[in-house]
Amino acid sequence: MTAQRRVVAEVLEGDHVHLTADEVHARAVERLPEISRATVYNTLGEMVSLGEVIEVSTDRRAKRYDPNAHRPHHHLVCGRCGAIRDVHPSGNPLADLPDDERFGFTVSDVEVTYRGTCPNCAATV
Amino acid sequence: MTAQRRVVAEVLEGDHVHLTADEVHARAVERLPEISRATVYNTLGEMVSLGEVIEVSTDRRAKRYDPNAHRPHHHLVCGRCGAIRDVHPSGNPLADLPDDERFGFTVSDVEVTYRGTCPNCAATV
DNA sequence: GCTTGACTTGGACAAAGTCCATTGTAGGAT
DNA sequence: ATCCTACAATGGACTTTGTCCAAGTCAAGC
Ligand SMILES: [Mn+2]
Ligand SMILES: [Mn+2]
Ligand SMILES: [Zn+2]
Ligand SMILES: [Zn+2]
Secondary structure: OOHHHHHHHHHOOOOOOOEEHHHHHHHHHHHOOOOOHHHHHHHHHHHHHOOOOEEEOOOOOOOEEEOOOOOOOEEEEEOOOOOEEEEOOOOOHHHHOOHHHOOOOEEEEEEEEEEEEOHHHHHOO | OOHHHHHHHHHOOOOOOOEEHHHHHHHHHHHOOOOOHHHHHHHHHHHHHOOOOEEEOOOOOOOEEEOOOOOOOEEEEEOOOOOEEEEOOOOOHHHHOOHHHOOOOEEEEEEEEEEEEOHHHHHOO
16 A cells, blocks of 8 residues: 555545546545556556456546445536536346347346436536 | 438448447548548537437447437447447336436436347357 | 539547556564 | 565557648539
């Protein structure tokens, strides 16, 4: 556990946190000015391997790093400002895929992204 | 309607077609050797604007272009080889998101990606 | 035949991420 | 206390995917 790793871990603390690698880097630099982009990428990659953090891709932009790896969840994204919230839909979407729609695949995981407009953006007409 | 556009449209004909822009370009070049990457991107962009084709992003790699724009559907992806199938789950995932999980958002759309292993890859142990 | 405007082209550029050779460092060995 | 060594960090080159733009091409209409 080096100073660099500690800082990256600290930056990711909180709820509904979905930062890009560059955002993590920018915040890490505030605490440890000489930390490099490569180290942030390396550390994030390790945390993902360890299951401490998950990667989220809600758009074609940069991947986002999510410390909420404990509870499986999905995402609700504002198409205007990009705000992301963790959501827990009821029901199991896996069960909604009939056998004759599985084409012989072994299906192991489902990823659901809800898209819409956040209250903030809806107010700013 | 130029020769270039006709060729791009032809390349995209079929079911379960989800080609990247560069794959479209490679196949278009076979029919029209001097077609440029920029034209393929331009044409695909127009077809998306016109609603004739949809963009699909199942991974962090290149966007894929999908001529199945008539019927809304979701995707089943093989994590090994990347094969993509169109699927039509039963039920409405939008209804599975309770009000108290919407954070005041106006939710307009849901995107579901099923992940697993295709029969081909499962056979190739 | 000329003008015009839309379409095409090739290349420069940008964002996100990976790779790698080099440098730095923390801790154990002497 | 000093030296060694393994591992981590660094900076920059490179790759992939995609956008942008200035210049070239071509067909239609005058
Ligand atoms: Mn999340
Ligand atoms: Mn499809
Ligand atoms: Zn918003
Ligand atoms: Zn497969």
